[in-house]
Amino acid sequence: MLPEKTDGLRVEHVTQRFGGLLALDDVSFTSERNRITGLIGPNGSGKTTMFNIISGFIKPTAGHIYANGDDITRLAPHQMAAHGIGRTFQIPKPFASMTVRQTIELASRANPKTGHSDPASIAREAGLGDKLDLYPGELTTTDLHSLELVKVLATGASFVLLDEVFAGLNPSEIEHVTQLIRRFADQGTSFLIIEHRMRAVMALCDHVHVLLYGRLAKSGTPIEVTRDPEVIEAYLGAEAIEHA
Numbered sequence: 650m651l652p653e654k655t656d657g658l659r660v661e662h663v664t665q666r667f668g669g670l671l672a673l674d675d676v677s678f679t680s681e682r683n684r685i686t687g688l689i690g691p692n693g694s695g696k697t698t699m700f701n702i703i704s705g706f707i708k709p710t711a712g713h714i715y716a717n718g719d720d721i722t723r724l725a726p727h728q729m730a731a732h733g734i735g736r737t738f739q740i741p742k743p744f745a746s747m748t749v750r751q752t753i754e755l756a757s758r759a760n761p762k763t764g765h766s767d768p769a770s771i772a773r774e775a776g777l778g779d780k781l782d783l784y785p786g787e788l789t790t791t792d793l794h795s796l797e798l799v800k801v802l803a804t805g806a807s808f809v810l811l812d813e814v815f816a817g818l819n820p821s822e823i824e825h826v827t828q829l830i831r832r833f834a835d836q837g838t839s840f841l842i843i844e845h846r847m848r849a850v851m852a853l854c855d856h857v858h859v860l861l862y863g864r865l866a867k868s869g870t871p872i873e874v875t876r877d878p879e880v881i882e883a884y885l886g887a888e889a890i891e892h893a
């Protein structure tokens with residue numbers, strides 16, 4: 650049976666096995682259009698696997714992904730991109746032989762209809778303004794994470810999946826990147842964000858889904874999920890919430 654037509658992304662009964670390992674177990678959730686949705690959970694709970702499925706890099710053992718009501722489950726990554734889906738990688742994948750400027754200009758040309766007209770301005774806002782002529786080998790890990798973000802925003806993707814883009818950033822850099830994401834969200838970009846730092850999740854997300862051991866354990870507002878006893882016990886720990 651087809652799900653109700655949803656504006657945004659709909660994950661329906663997705664299961665992923667890797668040999669004997671059940672990485673995702675019958676997971677269903679919605680990431681609505683014009684929202685910033687969080688996907689959180691402890692290490693190994695299946696978050697990146699879910700991104701790999703949504704963006705077409707792996708095909709699920711069972712289940713379906715719908716974008717604005719269209720079944721996109723079996724499409725290749727470049728076809729997902731044509732549906733407006735863009736992603737960052739938890740381990741950045743820079744083009745070794747291209748400068749920051751060349752990389753983001755290439756990204757902005759990937760989809761001529763949507764590509765950002767001034768990608769260097771996004772780079773400046775993400776803290777890469779004085780590094781436009783550097784090569785990836787000259788960048789810090791933090792800069793490489795920022796470049797991942799800038800690359801996907803430069804394509805003008807309408808639905809953006811971010812896999813721990815705050816990794817390694819200091820509080821003022823997090824604030825910068827938060828503002829950048831919010832500005833794109835205000836202009837109509839939808840986001841699904843994997844993030845460990847609860848402060849960033851609380852600041853950005855309208856709605857959060859929690860994965861525990863490959864199962865969807867809880868969905869709700871950031872406040873609702875951080876008050877859930879199962880989430881507190883299995884993932885956050887009372888102390889983590891106090892310090893979030």
Ligand SMILES: Nc1ncnc2c1ncn2[C@@H]1O[C@H](COP(=O)(O)OP(=O)(O)OP(=O)(O)O)[C@@H](O)[C@H]1O
Pocket residue numbers: 667670672690691692693694695696697698699739
């Ligand atoms: N290609 C693969 N082959 C085999 N096992 C895999 C593969 N990809 C992921 N896994 C396993 O699936 C489980 C979920 O991994 P995944 O990377 O999705 O977790 P995660 O929630 O993103 O974790 P983290 O917070 O550490 O990034 C882990 O046990 C992982 O080892």
Ligand SMILES: [Mg+2]
Pocket residue numbers: 696697698739
């Ligand atoms: Mg991961």
